[in-house]
Amino acid sequence: GENVEQHPSTLSVQEGDSAVIKCTYSDSASNYFPWYKQELGKRPQLIIDIRSNVGEKKDQRIAVTLNKTAKHFSLHITETQPEDSAVYFCAAGNPGNYGGSQGNLIFGKGTKLSVKP
Amino acid sequence: DTAVSQTPKYLVTQMGNDKSIKCEQNLGHDTMYWYKQDSKKFLKIMFSYNNKELIINETVPNRFSPKSPDKAHLNLHINSLELGDSAVYFCASSQVTGSQYFGPGTRLLVL
Numbered sequence: 258g259e260n261v262e263q264h265p266s267t268l269s270v271q272e273g274d275s276a277v278i279k280c281t282y283s284d285s286a287s288n289y290f291p292w293y294k295q296e297l298g299k300r301p302q303l304i305i306d307i308r309s310n311v312g313e314k315k316d317q318r319i320a321v322t323l324n325k326t327a328k329h330f331s332l333h334i335t336e337t338q339p340e341d342s343a344v345y346f347c348a349a350g351n352p353g354n355y356g357g358s359q360g361n362l363i364f365g366k367g368t369k370l371s372v373k374p
Numbered sequence: 375d376t377a378v379s380q381t382p383k384y385l386v387t388q389m390g391n392d393k394s395i396k397c398e399q400n401l402g403h404d405t406m407y408w409y410k411q412d413s414k415k416f417l418k419i420m421f422s423y424n425n426k427e428l429i430i431n432e433t434v435p436n437r438f439s440p441k442s443p444d445k446a447h448l449n450l451h452i453n454s455l456e457l458g459d460s461a462v463y464f465c466a467s468s469q470v471t472g473s474q475y476f477g478p479g480t481r482l483l484v485l
Binding site for chain 1 (some may be wrong): 414416468472475476477479
């Protein structure tokens with residue numbers, strides 16, 4: 258089955274700096290890669306996602322890149338702000354693939370991002 | 375205007391008891407899920423349902439049983455609760471090929 262590795266587990270940056278979180282996945286059949294932000298005591302919130310037919314996607318200060326050959330994908334946050342502080346999760350899966358575990362989203366173990374003012 | 379809702383928000387109970395957690399979504403999604411988030415914040419899929427049929431059943435104890443009365447609801451029933459069941463349980467929903475949206479979570483504490 259799919260296995261997702263996420264690094265680093267903790268990341269501390271100064272306000273205004275950039276933050277990068279990296280994930281690798283093992284199953285070449287995975288074609289959907291979302292990123293979730295979870296603030297303390299709250300639900301995971303989808304912040305951006307990318308599908309395997311594109312290599313990069315950007316939404317304001319957040320961007321995600323995907324390298325299917327290397328099975329890597331990354332989250333980039335520019336001009337970080339204190340409110341970006343949270344735990345970020347990457348995930349990989351093949352939605353719509355029913356009848357097997359490939360239909361699952363498999364989550365990384367999370368990165369705790371701290372943005373210092 | 376809540377998209378995915380869960381009840382109760384908190385659940386404190388004794389070992390050996392049976393409890394249920396309810397989940398409802400008003401997004402018209404086809405698929406619903408249950409996740410367990412442990413004290414280390416790891417998110418692990420437990421079940422998913424599509425059109426009222428269980429399509430993926432991960433290796434969770436059979437004390438856990440999902441029940442879906444209709445497409446908008448997926449409840450989780452837990453028998454003979456154990457200390458290790460203490461965690462936050464999240465419900466989520468999605469379209470067949472779409473993004474998953476999570477409920478607010480149910481914090482379960484087994485004493």
